[in-house]
Amino acid sequence: MIMKNDILLPQLMHPRNQIALVMGRIYRRGLTTTSGGNISIMDDNGDIWISPSAVDKGKLQPSDIVCIKKDGTIIGCHKPSSEFPFHKAIYEIRPDIRAIIHAHPPALVSFSIVRATPNTKIITQASRVCGPVGYAEYELPGSEALGAKIAQEFTKGYKAVIMENHGTVVGGCNLADTFERFETLEFCARTLLYGKTIGTPQYLTDKQINAFEAQIPAPLPEMKTVSHPSDEREKRLEICDIVQRACTQGLMISSYGTVSTRWRGNDFLITPTDVPRWDLTVDDIVQIKDNQREPGKFPSRTTYLHQQIYNKHPEINSIILTQSPYLMAYAVTGETFNVRTIPESWIFLQDVSTLDFGLHFKDQDKIAGIIHKHNPAVIIKNSCVLVAGDKLLQTFDYLEVAEFSAKSLVLCASIGTLVPINNEQVEELRHAFVKE
Template structure:
């Protein structure tokens, strides 16, 4: 399991080693591909080495290129170091850089396109406008010039023609958030294109989002008995598990668990999901949020769900790649693929974008024991259940089903389980 990425306390070499390992294990770069750097307060640049296995890098492998040009370390710095240096010189506000060859973004780079980040709600805000750097020889000064030129224009994420992508951030956590979100957007567009036609949000829909948010009142003081603290750790474990398995990204994902009565605990707003700690989780009691924290923007909806549906004790809503292919297109997500999928999920309905705000009756009214999951257009999959692990299992089953449908699209028309077979499943497994 990853350690927490707290850039305020970790040495740059620890940050770089951890994030390159995270990227490699998520399948977003290869053994030899990609590089990461951080520039510190002295102007020293800590960068991944050249020619060393990305799957087994340690902090001792990270190279320091001093401000005076001298090198400290047992390896050579990355062959792409020149463009890292050029970016830092062009943009003093950039303190960390990630370059890699994630498959979806490489797909865009080889057809000379930039992904439209309006495919999901938060991506335009996280990624900002995307630059485009014409092809130059890898490792060359010319490549550094064209990339730095894009950063000088104000871009913090750049598609590299026939190469990959490079992103910068105010620190490494910020850069990773941008990198992961941009690749997720690209994958969502690609998979949505395989099952239908991608549907993009308008700028107005995205800009209007904050106007619909309603903050909970704040309690004077929160108490944390042992059963409450146990739930915090359950939530953190599930969130990190979801991130590791590609079911959640740093920039999006909410988990809540009923505590006592209609009181519950929920993930916060604006804390990267990879880095969530138990102390970040927010208690909501008697309709009021724990002081000093900002609960998920969907806290009001979760509160209403718990009050309306006594059988629901945990909620997850997140963006997982294959499910978002259906949420971001008109394609029907038909879970009548294998018996387990229908038994757990039954028929998953799709809610129009914009109806997920506040105490959304469109969502709350749809949920039931026979309808534990909903897709919200261009936003998320929402899954409910009893125990948190059960809810997470439902999420996994839904994503596996969606993946099977996306992959099957290239083979031929789906042949679902018949109505008669579904009725047999209902009689054998569904308790009314």
């Protein structure tokens, strides 16, 4: 997997640069602390590159990364991470794993201290990206015994393991793959925790997941030729900016998120499938023109839904599908997301419908019929939130408002019962702010 746009290019970027970059990303997202966590990569020579011990994770530089040669020689200006033993143990028993992330992200630590693992069948892509999660019993941090316990779990085929009263360790075929799994697993854990605050999470069965995957439509036919005039390139930049912003703010993760914007008529630009969202570039964006896709590229699997909405609603010029943790708490529980909390929430979103799982593939007409400029958001159970609007920045603002509102509702559940704006106040808002 190639990572672009200042991120991971395994064929071009040195392991030390990859590790420093991803550690910085993890730290900025609040998924590790100044002193906590470690990342390693095994290169083609069998040498292991690993983050150092006792160096600020928020300011880690490529020059700080330590190399432990295959013969045991240590090269670098710092001591290697004290957790090196379990990295080494995993690499020895799992040749398919070439990169490892260990950290103490808050939601996964919550599971580790109650001695439980998150059920990833709460969302389809969490199940696909993470799979089932292993569990390693407690041992002294940095000890050979801990390495043996974790390695034992990895022999069972897991790529993610909860460490009892400690944190988590995740592996993958490269660092891009590993980070995607790490981020998705923490998102899954957060969604479950927030969901349990407001209701009861409803898990998907294998039958539901398989049926969902089976109904994904074939891609649109390819264009024979494609052009990229200046207005089209400008929209590509806008999409990349919004995706990067969403990832940075925790409103989108590597493994899920689609953004599109209308270009000319019903033609539009949309994010691709299977490209990590953190690392999206303008070259990855897919042009959809005259019901055909840009040659050699595969647009989001929800392209037909975007197409249907644009065809039906000329006033809608941009769409975002994503998974943000507080909104997804409502998606996985089916609880009502009541936006009658503060005036701004209702003015922007009005009443948000919750639709059945899988509907964005099997009944796109229904979603296109519900979405319009005065009801710009819907939640799809165990799947996503969809937000639509005029300009892309406006649509992103709607998403932010929705997530902030959902966060307030989740947080208030522990201190009292929601008292919404009443019907009379809603009608006053409608009269003052809603223009048909």
